[in-house]
Amino acid sequence: MKRVGILGLPQAGKSTLFEILLAASGAQASQQGREAIGVIRVPDERVDRLSELYQPKKTTHTQIQFVDTVAAGQTSARVAAKGPDLFAAVRNCDAFLGVVRAFDNPAVPATGGVDAARDLRALEIELILNDLAIVESRREKLEKEIKVGKKQNEAEYRVLEQCRTVLESERPLRDETFSEEDMRVLRGFQFLTLKPLVVVYNQDDDAGQTAPAADPGRVTVGLRAHLEREIVSLPPAERPAFRAELGAVDDGLSLVIRACYASLGLISFFTVGPDEVRAWTVREGDTAVDAAGEIHSDLAKGFIRAEVIPYDKLLELGGHAAAREKGILRLEGREYRVRDGDCLEIRFNK
Numbered sequence: 001m002k003r004v005g006i007l008g009l010p011q012a013g014k015s016t017l018f019e020i021l022l023a024a025s026g027a028q029a030s031q032q033g034r035e036a037i038g039v040i041r042v043p044d045e046r047v048d049r050l051s052e053l054y055q056p057k058k059t060t061h062t063q064i065q066f067v068d069t070v071a072a073g074q075t076s077a078r079v080a081a082k083g084p085d086l087f088a089a090v091r092n093c094d095a096f097l098g099v100v101r102a103f104d105n106p107a108v109p110a111t112g113g114v115d116a117a118r119d120l121r122a123l124e125i126e127l128i129l130n131d132l133a134i135v136e137s138r139r140e141k142l143e144k145e146i147k148v149g150k151k152q153n154e155a156e157y158r159v160l161e162q163c164r165t166v167l168e169s170e171r172p173l174r175d176e177t178f179s180e181e182d183m184r185v186l187r188g189f190q191f192l193t194l195k196p197l198v199v200v201y202n203q204d205d206d207a208g209q210t211a212p213a214a215d216p217g218r219v220t221v222g223l224r225a226h227l228e229r230e231i232v233s234l235p236p237a238e239r240p241a242f243r244a245e246l247g248a249v250d251d252g253l254s255l256v257i258r259a260c261y262a263s264l265g266l267i268s269f270f271t272v273g274p275d276e277v278r279a280w281t282v283r284e285g286d287t288a289v290d291a292a293g294e295i296h297s298d299l300a301k302g303f304i305r306a307e308v309i310p311y312d313k314l315l316e317l318g319g320h321a322a323a324r325e326k327g328i329l330r331l332e333g334r335e336y337r338v339r340d341g342d343c344l345e346i347r348f349n350k
Helices: 014-025 045-054 077-082 116-147 154-168 180-189 225-232 236-246 252-264 288-295 297-301 311-317 320-325
Strands: 002-008 029-032 035-041 058-060 063-068 095-102 197-203 218-223 266-271 276-283 303-310 330-332 342-348
Touching (some): 002 014, 002 116, 002 252, 014 095, 014 225, 014 252, 045 058, 045 266, 045 276, 095 116, 116 154, 154 180, 218 252, 225 236, 252 266, 276 288, 288 297, 288 303, 288 342, 297 303, 297 342, 303 311, 311 320
Parallel strands (some): 002 063, 002 095, 058 276, 095 197, 197 218
Antiparallel strands (some): 029 035, 035 063, 303 342
């Protein structure tokens, strides 16, 4: 299950976003220290339609975990690196949602006025300083070891020097290109600015607003959080009509999750049958063997072939029997790259 941390400066609306995600999915939050964690079912109408077709005993959507923690900017990142780590709860997340304020509300005044670009930069700087403190601490230790003749960590020292240069120029590490070998070194540090960032612009209630264009390494989403919170407070059956009346075409939960999937390069495939219709998540570019391993390690070990049909073709034909009759089902080998919406049946040696 992928894990996404919600970050934001005070009064940005990050906890409001977390509440919206929980309410829209009907999930409950669990509290762990100062952090709240919610496991959210990923909405996917393709799963629902396949379930209608197969009438299985069980229908299973994929899930994604969101973590709401303390607001950024509460203390210096350099101080935090030597004491309690304010980012400890989200350091092992796969991606971040950075919530920035793009709304004006006299009841909740914004220090220095509303400036989304300024606030996003402030949030990024907070993460950059936190990473830089870790780089400097580790680099100092390696420098002492190298001076006394311990050369085994020279490669690590070199890549940390590259990181230091990037961070001191106030650029996030995700903007830099690292080799696979360098990435193996860096993964253990869980650097914050190396992770994908989805920027959620918390906008006014007026329709027709668009989110600013994304920079490389970022995905952007515009969300009218105040309005969305009103909508998700309604019974689920009443939400679509109210949303249509207000011109809110897409629900906030789907918008945010699609953005998270895009930032992480994720796609969904399905397994179907009378026992269960289920959605699975893999990375774009993963092979049929990778997908088999996602289902069960034994399927990957004994993999022979994958029987593949796109979701829309399966629905159009009304099931596997008709698809076989028309020769639409394909048999693919180990190197087949799974596509979003593929329905797979794995053939394997037991």
